[in-house]
Every structure is written in structure tokens, then in C-alpha cells.
Amino acid sequence: MEFRLIDRLQALTAQARDDVRLGIGDDAALLAVPDGQQLAVAIDTLVEGVHFPVGTAPADVGWKALAVNLSDLAAMGATPAWALLALTLPAQPADAQQARVDGLAEGFAQLARRHGVALVGGDTTRGPFVLSVAVHGFVPPGQALRREGARVGDLVFVTGTLGDAAAGLQRLAVADDPDEENRRAVLRERLNRPTPRVAAGLALRGRATACIDVSDGLLADLGHVCTASGVGAELEASTLPLSSALLGCCDKAAARDYALSGGDDYELCFTVAPARAGELQADLGRLGCGATRIGRIVAGAGVRVRGEDGAWRASGRAGWDHFPDETLPG
Secondary structure, eight states: OOHHEEEEEEHHHHHOOOTTOOOBBSSOOEEOTTTTOOEEEEEEEEBBBBTBOOOOOHHHHHHHHHHHHHHHHHHHTTTEEEEEEEEEOOOOOOOHHHHHHHHHHHHHHHHHTTTTTTTEEEEEEESEEEEEEEEEEETTTOOOSSSOOHHHHHHHEEESOOOOHHHHHOOOHHHHHHHHHHHHHHHHHHHSSSOHHHHHHHHHHOOOEEEEESSSHHHHHHHHHHHHHHEEEEEEEOOOOHHHHHHHHSSSHHHHHHHHHHHHHEEEEEEHHHHHHHHHHHHHHHHHHEEEEEEEEESSSEEEEETTTEEEEOOOOOOOOTTTTTOOOO
């Protein structure tokens, strides 16, 4: 089964890349970083029941495992190139295991082909259902997007819409009303098959002053930018980009809560000088993801949000934390 999975993935993700000098088949891949480029590397682990619900379609799991990593490359302004996959599978009857492997391979490969990513190595083992993907991409020296660099007076933007994935997770059950079920299906699609904003990340190079992908929630992730940059941020709740599917499933207050703290959106949150904002916003609109101005960078620390009543509130929820009540060593 181990070699069938790797062979299946290799066949589905085969890319004609001159920079892959030796791919799957030996103890390590041999890869060539193009001249004039730096190597950007990211890794994420997805655990069943933590990062995706039990029962999620294997093709969706395969897609998401790669998508969340490509989102990290997008947030750095890097062009994707290669991926490694380590997969742990629980014991199952042969037919069920075969179906899971084929589904994982197909979902992973669909997104890999879209972004020209070659799978150059992998490993499988027995245990709880866990996937770890490492991705590699290229960025010219000095052009990588960073969390630090936001300056007082910069504007805060976010691509796409926020809150859909978190709401999709809360609304997994099928609704009785067909219209309601259609809206829920849109939200579940955003949860299961996020769109890594690779093209947007490339457009932000040399223009955004700071950038991060929204994985743990807008408040938490923008807070990381503020900490790294030594600034604060002020957001306007009324400007948060909310999808019609989200607004059709809950009231506006709940929708904004999902947008601020839900996480799993994998949109890009970035800061930009006011003089460059209009041009950049227009360019992202032409790319199809758009960008919405949601606030500004100010002196101070942390993130606060102004509601429609005009009152400012410090962010009360920090977003997702795997170890909220534990002190980790180190």
C-alpha cells in the first residue's frame, strides 16, 4: 500500500520541471534552486478530528493538506515548486483503504497541477489519520513578504471573504430547506477546499509592507503582524467582507464573529501604504480575489475593533490555539 500511494501520487502530480534533477525513487530527491532565487520552505500537519472533521471526503483532505501549505508560500510572495508528503493511515479493510488512498491522491494532485507543484518525495506509516506536507517555493532575494514591516499610517486589507470556513464547520449537518442547504454547501466547500492566494501573493511583492495568511483567525493573525512590526491595528467591523452564503446562514453579528475569530479562511491579510492602495486593490480585483480595506495601522500594540455603535473594543478572542492551557517546554 505504501508504494502504491507514492506511485499513484507521482503519476497524478507529474510535472515537467527542469529543476527536479532526481525525484521519487531514491532515498532523497535532488533539486536545483534557480539562479537569483531564494528557497522558501513551509510545513503543516493536518490531524483528523482537529484540522478536518471525521468523515471528510479523502479528496477534500488531499486538497486541503496541500492548500494550507501553498497559502503559507502565498503569504511570503513565493512561487510554488515542490512538495513532500508524509502520511499516517489507520488500519482499514483493503477496499476502504484503497478508496481512501485514491481519493487523497486525486485531491492532492488536482491542486498540485493547478500550481505546477511536483511531488518529489513521501513516506507512509500506520497510525491515526495524519498528513504532513512540506512545500518549497522561490522568491527573489529581498522580495519576500514578511510579518514585520507594517508602519503607522498603513492601511489593512484582506483578500476574499472571511468567516465562511468556520461557519461551514458549525453547519455540517444537511439542512431541510434547499436554499439553506445550498448556502451551507458553499460554506463547507470553503472549509474543505480553501483557495491558496498564490497569484495575490506574487502581486503583493514589493508593494505590501507586511503580509500573513489568515489561518487561525483574523484577530490572531493580524495580531502577529502587529507584534512583529511593533505597531497596533484598528479595524472597522462594518467593513469586514462577508459572503452572501454566510449572511444567509446567520445574523450579521454572528457572521462578523466568524470573520474576526473563526480561522481556516486562508485569505491574505496585508498592509500597504495609502499611496499604493488603490492600484494594488485594482490589480487584485483583476485577479479575481479582490481585496477589502478593513482598517489601519496605528501606534501602540494589539488589535481593536470598532463596532457599528462607534465603540472601540479590544480583541477579546485570540483565535485558534492548539495548547491554550499548557506551558510548552523550551
